Amino acid sequence: MAETMCAKILRAHLAEGNLKAGESIRIRIDQTLTQDATGTMAYLEFESMGVGRVRNELAVSYVDHNTVQVGFENFDDHEYLRTVADRIGAVYSRAGNGICHQVHLERFAVPGKTLIGSDSHTPTAGGIGSFAIGAGGLDVALAMAGEPFSMIAPRVVAIRLSGRLGAGVSAKDVILHVLGHFGVKGNVNMVFEYIGDGVATLSVPERATIANMGAECGVTTSLFPSDANTRAFLEAEERGGDYIPLAADEGAAYDDVFDIDLSSLEPLAACPHSPGNIRSIRELEGMAVNQVLIGSCTNSSLMDLQKAARILKGHTVAPGVSLGVAPGSRQVLMEITADGTLETLIAAGARILESACGFCIGNHQSPGTESVSLRTSNRNFYARSGTPSANLYLVSPETAAASAITGAITDPRSVAGRIGDIAMKSHFIIDDSMFLQPTFTAEVRRGPNIGEPPRNVPMADALDGAVLIKAGDKITTDHIMPAGARLKYRSNIPRYAGFVFESVDPTFPARAMELKGEGKAGFIVAGWSYGQGSSREHAAICPMYLGVKAVLALSIERIHQANLCNFGILPLIFRNEEDYGRISQGDELAVADVLQSIDRGSFVVEDRTAGFSIEMDLFASEEQKRMLKAGGRLNEVAAL
Ligand code: MIC
Ligand code: SF4
Secondary structure, eight states: OOHHHHHHHHHHHHESOOTOOOOOOOOOOEEEEEEEEHHHHHHHHHHHHHHOOOOEEEEEOOOOOOSOSSHHHHHHHHHHHHHHHHHOOEEEEEEEEEHHHHHHHTTTOTTTTEESSTTTTTGGGGGOOOOEOOOOOHHHHHHHOOOOEEHHHHHEEEEEEESSTTTOOOHHHHHHHHHHHOOSSOOTTEEEEESSGGGSOOHHHHHHHHHHHHHHHTTSEEEBBHHHHHHHHHHHOOGGOOOOOOOTTTTOOSSSSEEGGGGGGOOOEOOOOOOTTEEEEEHHHHHHHEEEEETTTTSSHHHHHHHHHHHTTTOOOOOOOOOEEEOBBBHHHHHHHHHHSHHHHHTTTTTTTTSSGGGGGTTTTTTTTTTTEESSSEEEEOTTOTTOOOOOEOOHHHHHHHHHHHHHHOOOGGGGGGOOOOOOOOOOOOOOTTOOOOHHHHOOOOTTOOOOOOOOOOOOSEEEEEEEEEEOOOBBBBHOEEEEGGGGGGGOHHHHGGGGTTOOOOOOOHHHHHHEEEEEEEEEOOTTTTTOOOOOOOHHHHHHHTTEEEEEEOOHHHHHHHHHHHHHHHHESSSSTTTHOOOTTTTTTEEOOOHHHHHHTTEEEEETTTTEEEEEEEEEHHHHHHHHHHHHHHHHHOOO
């Protein structure tokens, strides 16, 4: 039978279950990656499993998120990560080496292999044909321990590309177009598979841009075939030996097909405050811009920066605009230094930023009050930049560069002539000296900011408590657990928990602790698509620390649902949509027969304040049900 590429890779890695959409399966994981902001917890969890050494094929620990280092905490975290990687057998990518997804694509990702990473943009490697999934740190720790990864067998949607992008139109515009069609919710347990003649017109870094932002749609991953362009990219990275041809069979059946004629696309932008809020640059043209930032794991490849530089060449950034450029990796930085691109950028007035996540995670470069910031990154969630009143627009490097010169949103097609043809290099500068290979000898160093991962208590059979917050629709993990200036507390749960829901209701932690002190359960009520965005398991661990026992929502996103189960918080879904409107913040709730309800997958929640009962569903695998009863996975997995 003709198979999709997704089915081929999953079948080759299937450890348990049936490859039928919607069913629980477990797959073997070849590669893992972590980054520092989620990595400290992941390695602490790995250590607490008592496994000793990494058991999967390749584990890489990247340092790219917390590199601003105000205070001792981040450096201490890096030291912990460096020493624990050496001890357990992970490759350590030092700060300065670049953003995990860009570096992994360059140096490690392999077509046909499975990869899970404790970062939601791990699917970037789908650009090279790797089956790459974002997950919580604990799931990655388990994969490093050699455990298969549990997931729902996905529905596979073909995105059929034809034609060729016009001048000034970019891979970013392709994925923004996809986001415009599919939106940021309702695509759970789905895989996007790119097929059609148009695929051959896109280089691997362009494919990676597209695969990267599939995460914003909420899909499990995105896949591109492994073809001549893949081979050329791998050869340029001196990894020709990693190439295998891989594609869907002719006539493979998909659950749905979405056609895109690349030649019909125009430059687009994701408008505040959601990556799914898509409008054309034509409509936005002329809007004054205060800040332009080029970089992030979405658009920081050599070609991205070359295109931006060609547009900027001979011009100076408009007086009212601050332009920042963050190359995605040390390789990209070395390349742009060698070919003069860096000089062009500096001459144009660009501020050259570290090869790291930096601005994208709100670590620095916060825009001004009520200002407009154009970014090539992938998320423009409310307050993520560090300036809640700012308006962030996500655009291509071409749109960013053209607008930086004029000081207003500008259609890059007007300057596309300046870009000309940019060929993919046939050989990149290769220098792996910033990777440390493990020696298994280091003494693990733990600074004072690094604490043990907290454990939950087993689930009680009766829950009695109150609704701590009614949070609304599309609550992202950035709302739940801010990053930016708070990122340095990632390894210190009691401290970090003090910032839960900071941008929504800063009184949340104190109220939750008070309720917990009374021996009562905390409930979070939310609308559609709760837990969108990042993979940060802290959005489950910190609420758990504050005594939250259940989230009652209209829908919950995939990675966050798994994280809630991993830490013993019930992810419950309203059976009747209208019940959501009947519950209010402050209502006292009670749930009886919790343990049996977990087994059944259905709950009755009594609202004692309003005087009614509502039905809730639990959509969880048998494995997740066991964890929920045990009070989280760490209690369940004592030692593997
Ligand atoms: C993000 O882009 O939101 C992050 C920061 O990379 C997160 C991970 C984290 O919160 O550490 C992600 O995407 O998973
Ligand atoms: Fe880093 Fe931003 Fe990419 Fe997340 S989305 S990995 S913060 S560059």
